[in-house]
Each structure stands twice: as structure tokens, then as C-alpha cells.
Amino acid sequence: MTTNENYQYPLDETWTTAEIITVTHFYQLIEAANESTVAKADLLAAYRAFKMVVPAKSMEKQLSREFEAASGYSIYHTMQTAQTTTKARVRYRG
Template sequence: MEYSYPINLDWSKDEMATVINFYQAVEKAYEVGIDTSEIKVKYSDFKQVVRSIGEEKSLGKEFEKASGYSAYRVMQLVKNATTSKIKMQP
């Protein structure tokens, strides 16, 4: 797929990379599956950059609009997971 990740141009390169890594983990959850521990770490790192819930929701909506993948739905599945790996159903 060809789309841009939603980022804030005020972030440092490391912060941008952290946010992109989280969105790539969301993509992985849809495409091939991901270990819950892996995505929890990426989400924790993401929250160090995107601290406000409002900004997280806004970025999440932009990402979903561009990619069709919902970071919110992935994290809800992770939160309720009873297995060590998840894969989103289309």
C-alpha cells in the first residue's frame, strides 16, 4: 500500500521513528499477526511521544483513513488477548 503515516513535524527524528514503528506494528497485526508483548512495547514507546488521548485519537483516525487499519481495534484486541499472538480479522 502507498500512504503516508500521520506525524507531527515538530517531533524529533527519533520520535517520528517511534510513532512509525507503532503504526508498522499495527499493520503487522493485520497482515501476518504479531506477538502481544511486541506491540505492547511499541505502544508504550508511542505513548512516550503521543501523550494526550486527543492527539492519539486524531492520529489514529488519520492512520485508519489512510491505511484502513485501526490502531484502536488492535490495542483493544491486545488488551483482551488470551494468547501470546494476535492477528486481526479483516
């Protein structure tokens, strides 16, 4: 697991370094979308890359639950906002 200032990111120890970087980048953008704003295109691209590492919906849900428990940020709700907004920048206010 990678450590943020206050918690650890949920990661799979079988992932390669590149995969860990990809997933960590996605988590960081989710945090940014909850704390300030991020470019919609960047967040959607990071999600597509995340899905290449985590193609199984069941694992995605498990990681999302672990991430939300640790950070307080919902990947699901943040991504719903990103996918439905017409704005160029995303901010989730959950």
C-alpha cells in the first residue's frame, strides 16, 4: 500500500510498479476533485487507465470501498459527477 499523509491507498501487491503508479494517480485525482477541482478530461483518462489495471467490476468495487473507508471520498459519486457534468473541470461536493 502507498501512504498518503493520513492513510494508505488500497493497492494489490501483485501489480507492477507502473500499475501502482497508474492507480495511485487515479486516487490522487479523486482526492483533488473532492478537495478542489480537476480537469474533467484528466479524470476520465485516469479512470480509463485505472480500468486497464482493474478490469473486474468486483475488484473495482472492493478497492472503491477500501479507498472511501480510508479517505472519506467516494470514487463512484466522484466519477458519476465527472461523467455527467458539462463543465471542463470537476468538483465533487459530497
